[in-house]
Amino acid sequence: MQRIGVFICWCGSNIAATVDVEKVAEVIKSEPGVVYSANYQYMCSENGQQLIKQAIKEHNLTGIVVGACSPRMHEATFRKAAEAAGLNPYMVEIANIREHCSWIHKDMDEATEKAVILVRTAIAKVKLNAPLTAGESPVVKRALVIGGGIAGIQAALDIADAGFEVDIVEKNATIGGRMAQIDKTFPTLDCSACILTPKMVDCAQHEKIDILSYSEVEDVKGFVGNFSVTIRRKARYVDETKCTGCKICMEKCPSKKGLNTFNMGLNTRPAIHIPFAQAIPNVAVIDAEQCIKFKTGKCGICQKFCGVGAIDYEQKDSFIERQYGAIVVATGFKPIELTAFNEYGYADNKDVITSLELERLMNAAGPTNGVLLRPSDGQHPKVITFIQCVGSRDTSGCGKPYCSKICCMYTAKHAMLIREKYPDTEVHVFYIDVRTPGKNYDEFYRRAVEQYGVDYIKGMVGKVYNENGKLMVQGSNLIDNEQITIESDLVVLAAAIEPEPSVRKIATLLTASIDTNNFLTESHAKLRPVESPTAGVYLAGVCQGPKDIPETVSQASACAAKVIGLLAKDKLKTNPCVATPDETMCNGCSQCANVCAYGAITYVEKEFRLGGGKTEIRRVASVNPAVCQGCGACTVTCPSGAMDLKGFSSKQIMSEVDAICKK
Amino acid sequence: MTNEERVENINRLSGTDVRKCMKCGKCSGRCPAFKDMDIKPHQFVTKLGKGQIEELLESKSIWNCLSCMACVERCPRGVAPAAVIEAVRDTVVRMQGKNGIKAEEIPPIVDELIPQQLLVSAYRKYNK
Amino acid sequence: MQEVTTEKKEFTPNIVAFCCNWCSYAGADLAGSSRLTYPANVKIIRVPCSCRVNPTFVLKAFQQGADGVILCGCHPGDCHYVTGNYYTRRRMALLYSFLNYMGIEKERTRVEWVSAAEGARFSAVMNDFVAQVTALGENKRLTDLRVKEGE
Numbered sequence: 001m002q003r004i005g006v007f008i009c010w011c012g013s014n015i016a017a018t019v020d021v022e023k024v025a026e027v028i029k030s031e032p033g034v035v036y037s038a039n040y041q042y043m044c045s046e047n048g049q050q051l052i053k054q055a056i057k058e059h060n061l062t063g064i065v066v067g068a069c070s071p072r073m074h075e076a077t078f079r080k081a082a083e084a085a086g087l088n089p090y091m092v093e094i095a096n097i098r099e100h101c102s103w104i105h106k107d108m109d110e111a112t113e114k115a116v117i118l119v120r121t122a123i124a125k126v127k128l129n130a131p132l133t134a135g136e137s138p139v140v141k142r143a144l145v146i147g148g149g150i151a152g153i154q155a156a157l158d159i160a161d162a163g164f165e166v167d168i169v170e171k172n173a174t175i176g177g178r179m180a181q182i183d184k185t186f187p188t189l190d191c192s193a194c195i196l197t198p199k200m201v202d203c204a205q206h207e208k209i210d211i212l213s214y215s216e217v218e219d220v221k222g223f224v225g226n227f228s229v230t231i232r233r234k235a236r237y238v239d240e241t242k243c244t245g246c247k248i249c250m251e252k253c254p255s256k257k258g259l260n261t262f263n264m265g266l267n268t269r270p271a272i273h274i275p276f277a278q279a280i281p282n283v284a285v286i287d288a289e290q291c292i293k294f295k296t297g298k299c300g301i302c303q304k305f306c307g308v309g310a311i312d313y314e315q316k317d318s319f320i321e322r323q324y325g326a327i328v329v330a331t332g333f334k335p336i337e338l339t340a341f342n343e344y345g346y347a348d349n350k351d352v353i354t355s356l357e358l359e360r361l362m363n364a365a366g367p368t369n370g371v372l373l374r375p376s377d378g379q380h381p382k383v384i385t386f387i388q389c390v391g392s393r394d395t396s397g398c399g400k401p402y403c404s405k406i407c408c409m410y411t412a413k414h415a416m417l418i419r420e421k422y423p424d425t426e427v428h429v430f431y432i433d434v435r436t437p438g439k440n441y442d443e444f445y446r447r448a449v450e451q452y453g454v455d456y457i458k459g460m461v462g463k464v465y466n467e468n469g470k471l472m473v474q475g476s477n478l479i480d481n482e483q484i485t486i487e488s489d490l491v492v493l494a495a496a497i498e499p500e501p502s503v504r505k506i507a508t509l510l511t512a513s514i515d516t517n518n519f520l521t522e523s524h525a526k527l528r529p530v531e532s533p534t535a536g537v538y539l540a541g542v543c544q545g546p547k548d549i550p551e552t553v554s555q556a557s558a559c560a561a562k563v564i565g566l567l568a569k570d571k572l573k574t575n576p577c578v579a580t581p582d583e584t585m586c587n588g589c590s591q592c593a594n595v596c597a598y599g600a601i602t603y604v605e606k607e608f609r610l611g612g613g614k615t616e617i618r619r620v621a622s623v624n625p626a627v628c629q630g631c632g633a634c635t636v637t638c639p640s641g642a643m644d645l646k647g648f649s650s651k652q653i654m655s656e657v658d659a660i661c662k663k
Numbered sequence: 664m665t666n667e668e669r670v671e672n673i674n675r676l677s678g679t680d681v682r683k684c685m686k687c688g689k690c691s692g693r694c695p696a697f698k699d700m701d702i703k704p705h706q707f708v709t710k711l712g713k714g715q716i717e718e719l720l721e722s723k724s725i726w727n728c729l730s731c732m733a734c735v736e737r738c739p740r741g742v743a744p745a746a747v748i749e750a751v752r753d754t755v756v757r758m759q760g761k762n763g764i765k766a767e768e769i770p771p772i773v774d775e776l777i778p779q780q781l782l783v784s785a786y787r788k789y790n791k
Numbered sequence: 792m793q794e795v796t797t798e799k800k801e802f803t804p805n806i807v808a809f810c811c812n813w814c815s816y817a818g819a820d821l822a823g824s825s826r827l828t829y830p831a832n833v834k835i836i837r838v839p840c841s842c843r844v845n846p847t848f849v850l851k852a853f854q855q856g857a858d859g860v861i862l863c864g865c866h867p868g869d870c871h872y873v874t875g876n877y878y879t880r881r882r883m884a885l886l887y888s889f890l891n892y893m894g895i896e897k898e899r900t901r902v903e904w905v906s907a908a909e910g911a912r913f914s915a916v917m918n919d920f921v922a923q924v925t926a927l928g929e930n931k932r933l934t935d936l937r938v939k940e941g942e
Contacts, residue, residue, distance in 0.1 A: 070820045071837065072812075099823025100835055104914070110831045117834060221873075343693070343737055393685060394739035432687040462693025462737060476688035478705065483697040511813060511871045513907040521908065533817070533907070577839065597873040631872035632843030636882065648839055654851055660807050660834045661855035 002127050005036040005061040006119060007052055009043035009068035011098055016041075018102040020112040024067065027116050031123055035059050044074050052078065053085035063091040063126040067119045069098040072533070088131035090576065090647060095122035117660060124659040128652045132576035135625050139225040139572055140325040143563050144169065146217055146506060149177020150549060151330035151541030151556040153199050158560030159328075160208035164567045167210045167322065168203065169217055169231055171502065174279035175200055177332050181262065181356060183363040183370075185549055186413045187444035193278060193365070200280040213281055216502070218319065220327075220509040223629065224536030225572045227324045235315040237286040238272070242310035245274060245282030249302035249311070258290040260367070264357045266375060267367035272302045272311075277365060284310075326536050326563040327510065329520060330556065331503045333542035335495040336391050340398040344387065344493055345464045350376040351471055352464060352491040355407070358414055372422065374490045381489035384418060385473045386411050386429040387461045391496035393432070400496045400517060405546035407494035408435045412448040414492065419452040428455045428486055430475050438548075457484070464491055503543050510537050520544050530558045538562050577647030578628035579635060581621040584608070585642035588619030592634035592643050600627035601634065669754060670714045676750035679743040681712040690734035690744045700724040704734045704744040711747055725752040804858035804924040806833045808917070809848070811841045813871035814906045815863030821910030822917075829917035833861075840864070841902075842875035846886040849900060853933040859899045859924035863913070866904040876904070895932050898923055 008025045010016035025039040036059045040048050043066055055061060064087065066078050071094035079089035097115040105111040143159050145152045148170030156166045168175060179185075180200075182192040203209050212231060219230040253270035260269040262276050271290040274282060292299040293313060303311040335356055338346040346352045351374045353361070364370035374381045388407055391399030408431070415427045434456070436442040448454045461475035462483075473486045499518040507514040512532040513521035520539050523531040530538050540556040541547065547555070566572075581592075583606060593601040604622045607615050621643065632645045644650055664672070674681070690704040691697060702710070702722040710719055719725070725748055734744040810816040816837050822829070838844055841864030849860045862883060864876040879902060887897045901920055905913045 070816075070823070072817060072820060096820075096835070096837075099820040101831075103823040103826055104828045105831045106828070107831075114831045114834070121834070121836070389687070389739070395683070396739050396741050399739065432685060458688070460687040460689035460692050460739075462689055462691075462733070475692035476690075476703075476705070478686070478688040478691070481703060481706075483691060483694065483703075508869055511865075511869065513817065515908050516911075595874075595878060597875070629872055631840040631875045632838065633840065633872065633875050633878050636842060636845045636878070645839070645843060648843055650845060650848075653836060653838065653843075653845075653848055656836045657807060657848060657852045657857070658855055660836070661805060661852060661857045 002033045003035045003060055003062045004033045004123055004126060005055050005059060005064045006034055007043055007066045008039040010041045011069060015098050015102040018105060018108055018111045019097055019115045020108060023112055024115050024119060028119055033127055043068050044077050049081040052081050056085035056087050063129055065093050065095055065119060065122040065126055067095040067097045070096050090132035091129050093122040093126040095119040121656045121659040124655040125652045128655055132646055134573040134576045136571040137225055137574045137626050139567060139569055140323045141567050142324050143326045144229055144324040145328045145330060147330035147332055148175030149330060149332045150179040151552045153203055154553050154556035155328045155330060155540050155560045156209050157202055158557050159563050160206050162564045165208050167212055169215050170213045171216050173214045173285040174275045175211060175213060179549060181359055183359045184413060184417060186409045187440045197278040204280045214285060217506060217509060225325050227327055228321060229324055230319055230321050233318045235317050237313055237315050238284045239310045239312055240281060240283050242308045243283040244308055248305050249284055252301050252305045254301060255290055255292050258287055263360045263367050266357060266360055326566050328538045328540055328559050328563060329506060329543055330540040331500045331506060331543045333497040334500055336498050338495055341390060343463045346493060349466055349471060354493050354495045355410055358492050383426045383488045384490045385486050385488040386492045388431045388494045390493040400498060402517060404496045406548045409441060411494050412445045415454040416448045416452050419454060428457060430457050430459055430461050432460060497546055499543050510534055512537050530555055530562060574626060575630055577630045578625045579623045579643055579645050582642045583620045585640050586620040587640055591637045592621055595633045595637045598627050598629055600624045670716055673711060673750040673754055676753060677746040679746050681708050683740045684708045684742045685740055689737050693733045693737045695731060696727050696729050699727040707747045708742055708744050719751045720755055802929060803832050806859045806921060807852045807857045808833050808835045808861045809838050809844045810835050810863045811865060812837055812839050814865035817907035818905040818909045818913040822913040825910045827910055827914035829914045830921045833917050840872045840875035841879040846882055849886060853930055858930040859920060861920050862902045863905045866906055896927050898927060899930060
């Protein structure tokens, strides 16, 4: 006879405000098989767990049901508590009375009634639970970092320094990411390249790091500790092992009119190019769409001039497959498209630029060699107007509903740098709010106002229009309750940032959760901020949410710590909820093996006693518990009903259905 | 009608949720009739939020608003200042016991040069 | 004399929802944490994958008096177990024709794809399904007569 204990959690007022927890515990007492029922404010707390442990011992419980939050949240916690009290951890069931009940229903009677049914359902299931023991699986001691920006670089360096092999997969021809495009960094104003490029070199020289540039993740199989990843190495038409980065090809290439994407399209570059001087790897790449050889079949000048014979027009995309124990996603961001914001005239006026374009215009290695000249006529702008929150905090559908977090600070930085370098320039900033939480951040912003005399205007710009070659910026000044128009030479838009679009594909491959804004979801917003809900996948940088460089680096290092912790283990416990055949019923038809996506099912010849001293040899299914992932596809396919899934057996689910339908 | 009922009525007529406003001032930054307004578009939203509608009912702005909807178009938060102004205008018209113009009262020949926007605006102002 | 009031109780269908652990169950959790309401007569059973749901579970639910059964899984191509939801799709297509054959409105069952990020969609789907089943009324065709015994 089963002896079931039921524990109803209040979750403070999260459950107790809508579900009469005491009533639920009381009603459940009379359920057959229930010998103990209790309620407590926080079951997941130390005291709550103690209560469970004590009850298991005192009442000799054979199974427990916890009516609390989602099992995705605390199932592991309660299983651990049960185990500590000597109960098999798989004799625990969770009735989700928070996410699936108290949080979505407002009527107390209705919610209480539902909670009782949910707890009853869990009791029905736990009565049929069987003790299970977790198996073990080995850990591949190698990590994959997707994205070679500052997040990926930092994570890779930290993991490699701990002695584990790391591969960085970067879709562009060089690592460095967005940070390589930035001129100076707030709040210290160090030059971005000066602090980033040494780290890039460290990556290249680290014996444990393998940089796979111009590559993309094509397929991911497996699970935590045992991912098998197919990587597409895109054809760069240059042999990476031969190219010395001498740049003679760039000089000789006759097709020089390609937009320089590294410089945000502000100038041009040859078809064969190295993205920027400090690129890692320092190897050229051919843009096949621009290259004359690919378009017409004639040319081949770069091949002629290349001293080491690195050019290979016949190169094709190649695929490599590697095994990893853990994966770090660090795919980064891009500024949003501004086509929906025609009030700012970005598409119509060359001198309306984005902040990232301004970074390139102010960078010594940029298109103007660091001299701030406006794109239309190459003149020094005398009046510069910044507009903040372009597409951020926008619920109208044109932009993004979130705050992009970095714009307030980089706009203060830009304003300050311009006033420092060109004191005769007038700088205005239209803002809604100035958000500067962070160490030395508000001081930085105040310096822009107090020391550099930047004119901050509380209000938003309604329109930007061109009048006699001047950009007229019309907006409101809410403090003075005025509408003002500023005649400007250059307008800089602080465009919202969004996750790099390729993250969607990667999230799908990894079955990692993604939110409505395409940011990857962390396992817990506060307590597991760098883990994806998918085991073995970690998140670093803006792919998880808007953040600046210091935060990105911290998160990357946190990821590395988690990865190192995982790779340091030799074996991981595996899910014991796997398929298992009833050999007396199995007739060896092979249907289950046909549907198994993991190849976990094989067949063996076994001898069975028939009674009367006779035996029979039959072919029966056999499941490899280390490979089985426990999806249950085979259980439904099996025509004789021999295959069942531990922890989610047909009987258990049927009993749940019964409990729900019982009136 | 009490003041509270009037506030509620204006909220309902405008169909806009003034709490969504994040006080960026883009509406007033865009308004082409800004100079002719004693109470500015963004103030209609904030004052309605505070229930201070007496000033709004007496303002000149409700007659000077062009109903061009630029503020509605540009609002990043989906608030509609022009709809608030229209609701206030409508409230005033009803308080005066007027009915506004009817479709059949419109002169049979309307000057072709009259911008359509103006007709729409006239409808909005006088035909509620 | 006591006055007898025959208050006609509004019909609220009993709905069983099978949700896969990785997408739809998480989607339901997100609906919860976003406080997006749907009727309380929807009760969720957690399964590892939608392909764990045997069509007999659906029939069993109808037999036990459920008025509607909904299956939720990851979007096609997003299955945590690679191909599980494709099996679900095919199995349920077969079940539909079977239900038709038995004279049960196939609108009482539904397969929906809800990802872990689609809390709003989960709630919308549930609201819609409940409305659809409510319109169909009580499920009387397949209730097990034995269940009624002793009533």
